[in-house]
Structures are given as C-alpha cells and as structure tokens.
Amino acid sequence: MKKFMNGADTFVAESLDGFVRAHDGLVMFGPGRKFIRRTHLKKGKVAVISGGGAGHEPMHVGFVGHGMLDAACTGHVFTSPTPDQVLAAIEACDTGAGTLLVVKNYDGDVMNFEMAAELAQAGGRSVDMVFVNDDVATEAAPRSTGRRGVAGTLVVEKIIGAAAESGMPLETLKRLGEKTVAAIRSKGVAIGGATVPGGVSATFALGPDEMEMGVGIHGEPGRARSAFQNAETIAGLLADDVIRALVAERGRDVLLFVNGFGSTPASELYLMYGAMRKRVEASDLVVARSLVGSYVTSLDMAGLSVTLAVLDATGCEFWDAPVLTPSLRWGH
Amino acid sequence: MKKFMNGADTFVAESLDGFVRAHDGLVMFGPGRKFIRRTHLKKGKVAVISGGGAGHEPMHVGFVGHGMLDAACTGHVFTSPTPDQVLAAIEACDTGAGTLLVVKNYDGDVMNFEMAAELAQAGGRSVDMVFVNDDVATEAAPRSTGRRGVAGTLVVEKIIGAAAESGMPLETLKRLGEKTVAAIRSKGVAIGGATVPGGVSATFALGPDEMEMGVGIHGEPGRARSAFQNAETIAGLLADDVIRALVAERGRDVLLFVNGFGSTPASELYLMYGAMRKRVEASDLVVARSLVGSYVTSLDMAGLSVTLAVLDATGCEFWDAPVLTPSLRWGH
Amino acid sequence: MHASRPLLPGLIEACHAVIASNADHLGELDRAIGDGDHGTNMKRGSEVVYAERDQLGSLPLPEALEKIGMLLVTTIGGAAGPLYGTLLIEMGRGLRAGRGNGVLVETLPQAVAAVARRGRAQAGDKTLLDVLYAVQRAVLKQSPPAEVAAYAMSAARDTISMKALRGRASFLGDRSIGHMDPGACSCALLTGSICRFLEEFPPA
Amino acid sequence: MHASRPLLPGLIEACHAVIASNADHLGELDRAIGDGDHGTNMKRGSEVVYAERDQLGSLPLPEALEKIGMLLVTTIGGAAGPLYGTLLIEMGRGLRAGRGNGVLVETLPQAVAAVARRGRAQAGDKTLLDVLYAVQRAVLKQSPPAEVAAYAMSAARDTISMKALRGRASFLGDRSIGHMDPGACSCALLTGSICRFLEEFPPA
Ligand SMILES: Nc1ncnc2c1ncn2[C@@H]1O[C@H](COP(=O)(O)OP(=O)(O)O)[C@@H](O)[C@H]1O
Ligand SMILES: Nc1ncnc2c1ncn2[C@@H]1O[C@H](COP(=O)(O)OP(=O)(O)O)[C@@H](O)[C@H]1O
Ligand SMILES: [Mg+2]
Ligand SMILES: [Mg+2]
Ligand SMILES: [Mg+2]
Ligand SMILES: [Mg+2]
Numbered sequence A, B: 001m002k003k004f005m006n007g008a009d010t011f012v013a014e015s016l017d018g019f020v021r022a023h024d025g026l027v028m029f030g031p032g033r034k035f036i037r038r039t040h041l042k043k044g045k046v047a048v049i050s051g052g053g054a055g056h057e058p059m060h061v062g063f064v065g066h067g068m069l070d071a072a073c074t075g076h077v078f079t080s081p082t083p084d085q086v087l088a089a090i091e092a093c094d095t096g097a098g099t100l101l102v103v104k105n106y107d108g109d110v111m112n113f114e115m116a117a118e119l120a121q122a123g124g125r126s127v128d129m130v131f132v133n134d135d136v137a138t139e140a141a142p143r144s145t146g147r148r149g150v151a152g153t154l155v156v157e158k159i160i161g162a163a164a165e166s167g168m169p170l171e172t173l174k175r176l177g178e179k180t181v182a183a184i185r186s187k188g189v190a191i192g193g194a195t196v197p198g199g200v201s202a203t204f205a206l207g208p209d210e211m212e213m214g215v216g217i218h219g220e221p222g223r224a225r226s227a228f229q230n231a232e233t234i235a236g237l238l239a240d241d242v243i244r245a246l247v248a249e250r251g252r253d254v255l256l257f258v259n260g261f262g263s264t265p266a267s268e269l270y271l272m273y274g275a276m277r278k279r280v281e282a283s284d285l286v287v288a289r290s291l292v293g294s295y296v297t298s299l300d301m302a303g304l305s306v307t308l309a310v311l312d313a314t315g316c317e318f319w320d321a322p323v324l325t326p327s328l329r330w331g332h
Numbered sequence C, D: 001m002h003a004s005r006p007l008l009p010g011l012i013e014a015c016h017a018v019i020a021s022n023a024d025h026l027g028e029l030d031r032a033i034g035d036g037d038h039g040t041n042m043k044r045g046s047e048v049v050y051a052e053r054d055q056l057g058s059l060p061l062p063e064a065l066e067k068i069g070m071l072l073v074t075t076i077g078g079a080a081g082p083l084y085g086t087l088l089i090e091m092g093r094g095l096r097a098g099r100g101n102g103v104l105v106e107t108l109p110q111a112v113a114a115v116a117r118r119g120r121a122q123a124g125d126k127t128l129l130d131v132l133y134a135v136q137r138a139v140l141k142q143s144p145p146a147e148v149a150a151y152a153m154s155a156a157r158d159t160i161s162m163k164a165l166r167g168r169a170s171f172l173g174d175r176s177i178g179h180m181d182p183g184a185c186s187c188a189l190l191t192g193s194i195c196r197f198l199e200e201f202p203p204a
Helices: A011-022 A083-093 A107-122 A152-165 A170-182 A231-246 A266-282 A313-320 B008-022 B083-093 B107-122 B152-165 B170-182 B231-246 B266-282 B313-320 C007-033 C038-051 C053-057 C061-076 C080-096 C104-119 C128-140 C145-161 C168-176 C182-200 D007-033 D038-051 D053-057 D061-076 D080-096 D104-119 D128-140 D145-161 D168-176 D182-200
Strands: A027-029 A036-038 A047-054 A071-077 A099-104 A127-132 A184-192 A210-213 A224-227 A253-260 A286-293 A302-310 B027-029 B036-038 B047-054 B071-077 B099-104 B127-132 B184-192 B210-213 B224-227 B253-260 B286-293 B302-310
Touching (some): A011 A036, A011 A047, A011 A071, A011 B286, A036 A083, A071 A083, A071 D038, A083 A099, A083 D061, A099 A107, A099 A170, A107 D080, A107 D104, A127 A152, A127 A170, A152 A184, A152 A253, A152 A302, A170 A184, A184 A231, A231 A302, A253 A266, A253 A313, A266 A286, A286 A313, B008 B027, B008 B036, B008 B047, B008 B071, B047 B083, B047 B152, B071 B083, B071 C038, B083 B099, B083 B107, B083 C061, B099 B170, B107 B127, B107 C080, B107 C104, B127 B152, B127 B170, B152 B184, B152 B253, B152 B313, B170 B184, B184 B231, B231 B266, B231 B302, B253 B266, B253 B313, B266 B286, B266 B302, B286 B313, C007 C061, C038 C182, C061 C080, C080 C104, C080 C128, C104 C128, C128 C182, D007 D053, D007 D061, D007 D182, D038 D053, D038 D061, D053 D061, D061 D080, D128 D145, D145 D182
Parallel strands (some): A047 A071, A047 A099, A253 A286, B047 B099, B099 B127, B253 B286
Antiparallel strands (some): A184 A210, A184 A302, A210 A224, B027 B036, B036 B071, B210 B224, B253 B302
C-alpha cells in the first residue's frame, strides 16, 4: 500500500512530530513525548484530557488548545494509549482543580484510562471520566460493551472544553459530560476500507458497487454490507437511524455534523450535508449548528458519518464559545 | 466509481447548496446562484473575487469571507466559470473601489475572467487581474501558457484579501498581488488519479508501486511517472525543486504549506510536513509560518503538494491578519 | 429532408449530432493531454444551442450568430467557451458591420484573428486555431465543401506531432507530443459536419 | 538445551517465540472481528519483555512477574495490555503476599478474577477470559502440562461459536459468530508454549 511514510514503526511518531512543529506556539510535547499539551495551561481550571489510538487525526491532538483539550495521548495505530501516558498527562495538566478524562467507549481505551485514573487517584489527585458512546450501529445489550464512541467525541470535547474554560468544577463538568453524551448519536458508512501502515491490504475489501453500513472508525467491518446507493438514499439510511435513536422532541435545536473518514473529498461531504439536512428538517428538528469536515477519521478510509447532537441553550453557548486549536477555531 | 452524489449533472450544484447551508450567516448565493459571496460587504473596499472549476473544494468558496474573498465563482468540474458568472459577482461586490480578480493561470480561466473584466470595464467599472502561476512542474517557455496556478493560490488570496481589508487601493493591491505571486512556488505528487463525477475510471491509473511527479490539480498526468518512494525521498524531490525555483536568499522567512489533494489523510500530510521542513531548514530558509491540510484539491486524488512562499514583513502581517471564512479562520 | 430546409436550424442540428456522437472520443483525447472535459463541454454548449434552434432560425443571420456565440460563452466555460464563442460573435458582428460584402466566409479572417488574440495563440501551438487557419485558407480559395472538410481533418491530424504551447496540454511539455489536440479534433468534426450539410442542402 | 536452564528467561523465550511465529495469524483473526492489531500488539509486548529477560531472570519471581506485567501494560496498550498486564501483576503480588502458600498456580484464581474485573467480563463473553478460566480449572485439578495446553486450545476453539459481548468484536453483534477470538487464541498459544517448556524443563 502506498503511504507517505518512512516505515510503519515510525509512522505515528513522525506524524506527531510534524504536527507539533506545524502548530508550535499552540501545542507542545510533554516529557518523553508521551502526550501533546497546550502550551499555556490555565491555573485552577479542570484539566480536560483525551486520547486514543492513532489513525483518527486530527482527533484528538488537533483539539488541544484554548476552549477544548489540555492534552491528548496518542497510542499506536488503532491502539489505545497506555496508562503511563495518560498519567503523565494528568500530572502535567492538573493545576489543582482536578482532571476529567474524555474516553471513547472501547474496552481498551476504558481500561487504560481507568488504570491511569486509579494511579492518579492513588497519588491524591481528583480524576473523573466521561465515556462517549454515540454510534447507533452498536446497540447496547444489558451485559455488553455497549455502543462505541465515534465522531460525537468531538462534540463532547468541545462542549466540555468550553465549560471547563468557563470555570466549571469537576463534578458539574462530569454531569454535563454525561448529559451531553446522552444527547448525541452517530452512524457511519464506508465505501472503502482503511489501510493500516505496514498492512498489506485494506482492512476490508468492497466491490465496486458495495458499501459497508454501520462502520466505526477503526477500519473494522460494519453491521451489514449492501448495494451502493445514491446520496439521497444513503442520507436517508444514516439520518433516519440517528434521528430514531436520538428520541428528541420536535422543534429541538440540533447540531448536524457530517464527518469524513479520511479520503472523502469536501465536495461530497457538503453534498451529503445538504441531503442529510433535508432529512433532519423533515423530522421537525431545527439545524441550529453545523460542522462539515474530516475531523474524526479512520486513516484513509473512504466514507463518512453523520452525528446529531441535541443542544439546549447551555449546549449552544458552549458550542459557540471561543476555541483555538490546530483543527477547530472560532469565536475569538 | 462510488461517489456520494445523486448524479453527475447535479453534483456541483448540490454540493454548493450544502456548502452555503452549512455556512449560512457567513456566505450566501448571488442572484441565479452564479456565485457565492460573503454576506456582509465592506463599503469602499476593493472587491477581491476568484473562482475556477469545481473539484478543488474547499477552494475557492471556502475562502469567501472577512479578510479573504468577497465572492467566488464555480464552474463545472475542472471547467472555468463563464464570464457572466464573474460579471455578476463583480457587479454585486464592487462597492466603489473597484475589483481585483485572482485567476489561476489556465487559458480557460484567463479567457473567461478576462471577458468578464472587459464587459465590466465597458460598463465603467475598475477591474484588474492577478494571475497565479506557482507550479514549478510547468516551466515557462518564451511563447507558452507558462506555469499553471495551484495551491499557492490560497496564499495569494489570503494576502491580497487582508490587504484589501486594510483599505489598500486597487493599483497598489495589484502590484502586491504580482509581487506575492512572484515569491511563491509549488510542486505536487500523486499516488492515485482523480475520479470525475460521471467518469468511468480515474483520470490516470497508477500501479501499486508507482507515483506521478509534477501533477496539477485537475487529475491530469504530471511530468513523469516513477517508482514510489518513502517520505524522506519524496519530500526531497518536491522540496528541492521548489527551493531551487524560488531563488530566495538564505535566512529568508518562508511559509511552508503542505496541501492534500483530496484523499490523503491528515496524519500523512503532517508526516510529510515534518520531512519537508527539514529540507527547507537545511537550505537555510526560516519556516516562519505553516499550513497543513487539504485546501486545494483535485476531487479525490491521492497525493499532496508543497508550496513555499517567501514572506517579507508585509507578507507576514497580511498572512497573520484576521480571516473568517468557512475554511480558514484565525486572528480574531 | 428537403432542399428548402431552413439553413441555420439544419446546421445546428448537424453540429449537435456530430458532437453528440463524438463526445466520448473528445473526452478521451482531452484526458490524454488535458483534463478530460472537452467532450462534455462541447456537448453542454451544443445542447443549449440545439434547444434554441427554432428561435435562432427566426433571427437575421448576424444576430443569430452573435446569439449562438453568447450562448456558447455562457454555457461552456473552460477554454472552448470563449474561443468558439468569440468566433461566432465576431462573424456575426462582421456580417452586421458589412465586412466581406455580407458574404459569411469573408468574415472568417477577422473572426479567426479575434480567436487567436483571445487565446494569445499562434499557428503551430497545437490548438483548434490550427484547424481554423486551415479552414480559412481553404474557404478563401473557394475549395468545395468536401475539400474544406478534408483540409480541416488533415490539420487536426497534424497536431498529433506538435508540442503544445498553449492550453492545458502545454503543461505536459514533450509529453503532449503524439496525441491529437481535442479542440482541433472538435473543430475538424464540426467543419466536416457543416460541409456535409452544405453539400446536401446548398444554400439558395 | 540442558535441564539446569533458568526457568524465567526460558519461559520468556518460549512465549516470545510463539508470538513471533503467530503474530500474522493473530492479526488476521483480529482483522475479522476487531481492528487487526492483536498480532502487532502482542509482538510489541513480548519483544520488550524478551529484551529484558536476563535482568528479569535475576529478580525474585514475584518482583519479576510484577515487572513483566508493568512492561506489558506500558508497551501494549489496547485491550491486551491491561488484561495480560493485570494477570501478571496480580500473580506477582499474590505470590509476594504469600497467597496459595507461595505456589505460583495457586495465585491464578485471584489474578484471573482481577482480569475479569478489569475487563468487566464474564465466562462466555468470547474473550481471553474463556481460556484463562479453562487453564485455571485444569491447573487446579493438577492436570499435566500437555493436558492443560489441550484444555486451553479447546477453550479457544469454543469461542468460535460464541457471540461476543465484550471488546471490539461485540460491536459486530451476530457477525462476530463463526470466528475465533484473537485474545483467546493468543492466550491458548502462550499456554501451550509454557506447558511444552515446563514438560521439557520441569522446574526443580
Ligand atoms: N490559448 C488557447 N488558444 C487557442 N486554443 C486553445 C487555447 N487553450 C486551449 N485551447 C483549445 O481548447 C481545447 C480545450 O478545451 P476544453 O477542454 O473545453 O477546455 P479546458 O482546457 O479549459 O478544459 C484545447 O484542446 C485547445 O484546442
Ligand atoms: N472487556 C474485555 N474483557 C476481557 N477480554 C477482552 C475485553 N476486551 C477485549 N478483550 C480481549 O482482547 C482481545 C483484543 O486485544 P487487542 O486486539 O490487542 O486490543 P484492541 O481490542 O484494543 O485492539 C480480544 O480478542 C479479547 O480477547
Ligand atoms: Mg486496537
Ligand atoms: Mg476543463
Ligand atoms: Mg479540457
Ligand atoms: Mg485489536
């Protein structure tokens, strides 16, 4: 597979190195390059830290900065970072008001972040966690891992990040995080698999007229393979599932976020945004905020996801609040 | 070819429609949807207008807004817009200080914009043009079209846009534009062709170990096909050519812009940014500003380009000036 | 078909038909040394003109030609739009201004010169101009239609060995050699189609 | 090889070898119902432990086990890191705390329970726990090494027909049925390798 890299072993490290150099002033490496943090911490603010496997760029490192994350820990490709990375980030960014970890709901991520939280707590720090689980393609059974976290993570990090910036204390922030998570649902479709650095082929192969519905962001197969359709039909399949899962009353304000998985051009994302928006409005929801772009990716996977988040007045306020990160900026 | 669309004929119109809806408040359609303009014009400012074929999104429409363009005209895929589109944009955005058209150097674009300029001038308006020609893969012969315009167009639009916002009059603005163009060079590489909506195959086919060097942004073949290489080597091939063509004295400040062509993930762009930066610094140039992202694309082409722009103090100032557009935002 | 068939709508139909059946081929030529859209560009233009053919047929010839040119300019875009558009606009204006004593072909030299100015191009640059110059030469020496068509196609073939100096193909440098220029091809095809029509239905 | 070979470095070598030669297979299993990295994850972990084998061999067994666990936790990441790490850390801590009268295998129940707590998982969830429980049962009834290994592999095979309730495979729902769980496979492979080593070089 042709990839712009020097070798699979150094891929993540070299990519992060380029990232930090491109955005120096805004972000910097922590000791031992275990995490990337914002250059200037704000004393007395709850530290908001996230992270996950590499391959989702610009998430999470692209969301480090004023109004969003204090630090992000990156693991190997599609592999959760280790507890020592997260612990080091907590120790660097906790300025006294404690730390909230935003974790996507994968057992690997949950366990590694949890071990870090336990170690930090054993060291006397206040640490709490919010788990993002927005993917409706993965329904929660009574005794299972439940829904995984996908593009909705960006929304949680933005809203929590803004609330933390406003001085919200840890407990309230965690509650806001849980409320935010509960009001977000996503669904994705792929028209081509991801190629992992060093891998010999795509994570799954699709025929020229096939698509994979209900995919996540790790190049894994989705819930079902079916015939490729036109934009209207796909928009319907995605949006209807998400709207149904959201159980929002008519007339509510929502954020509509169309997210590319890595190799879907902006023109197609915008086209799908238009198609989804019609669906959402036909369900008597009000598209009050929008985001379109490849923010939560799966290496070079072709495809996209749609995320809907119900926003109350507080949610809108925190969504609109100033953010200054490598990948999201507004409101200054 | 699998594309998120309803049909090739409606692809551009539906994509632009989604774009305007996603960014309403910032941008709007002009009459007859002939162009997209910023919602609020600034009286007495020179209007800066650009445009080109569709397929380069987010360029140019993504650069409409405060500090950059007043309007952008989009043609069919890879086809220059028509003179009536450009004329309509001029008529809507000229608030008395005249209009500067930023045009990429393709005969089609040049002729259509020129016809529009002539019509506007015949109607008594002041209109001038700046032609961007940054691609070193296309060397200028005495009697030829010369170098084509590629990703450096973003830099010209940013700097000219900021200068216009500062109140610079038309003549001075045109001179600044020409000076800026003269100090920008780019070169691109593709590892896969583009698939045009409605087309049955990619614009060119590459073997699993091949790359096309010196490509533009219209899915056209480049200057030479060669064996795919690792990131260091490709960075060298691109950066060295661009540095050589730039003929900048040692110690000069430059902007280093690594641009994805549509389906190259951010992780690989950042990795290449790091590799290029080493090359640039080894040539005793100072990377004073950076930009990494898929801004000037060629539909879903896989590959990237590197752009270097020598920045003097004025250039830095206009580059840093506030910009608030759908796709570029900083400094507010 | 009968000889009293109105000239302009007939010519428009003929041009529309030749573009429709050759659009894919033109696209392929353009994919080799350009951006692959010359077929769809020409088709888009010819369809708009075709849709207006009756209305255009009811106009005096100079106005009709100018109108066709404007339609091409405002629908084609790209390089082909301004070039074919300029050709027809200038012929119409020439006729109206009484150039060449009202003989249509006599307006060609000035119209072709306007195309060359618009494109900043010369003979030998591997563009549709190479065909236009050939047509102009043949027409001015009053060659019969079949011969004019043959000259045009031969001029288009001559572009194969040329290195492009204008248009997108120029960006390819030496790699442009060995391919027929798409604009030259469309121009020769249109010429052929017009000439065949004029042979079959000679204007009164 | 000779019988006086030191136990821990030998076991480490055996584990390293079985992972090295099965990494691609583990990756493939994980590609089917996970994210394809289980092979490289296990390899990364085993290589770090392998590089430290002599130093680890010089430590008292409880400390060595804990240290190996920490190495796995800090190098593997993903789900496998905390799970295998917890197993070894807890066995080491158990030994040190005098659990099971200093008999290594007697520390298994509490260590496996810690793994289950960390993973919030139960028997039948289609994870490496299904193999760990089988090993624990066999070991506690003092089955000979070859039999323990057979139980482990059979438990791994039993995961094929299960529907995953934990880990990434759970996201696939019914689509997870029909594939062996990668973690169960690595766990059975490691068990087999350890058992073969212990048969060949029975500890003093
Ligand atoms: N400067 C020019 N002068 C004359 N003819 C030109 C010029 N540039 C391009 N052409 C003609 O236009 C043709 C390409 O038209 P088309 O593909 O429709 O536009 P574009 O090149 O903008 O995609 C070329 O094959 C050539 O014959
Ligand atoms: N919650 C859990 N409890 C027990 N075992 C688990 C759990 N989640 C995953 N596993 C085991 O981990 C294996 C996957 O490991 P690995 O691929 O290295 O990590 P990841 O799933 O993070 O990519 C699964 O095959 C399964 O055996
Ligand atoms: Mg993983
Ligand atoms: Mg074109
Ligand atoms: Mg073309
Ligand atoms: Mg895995």
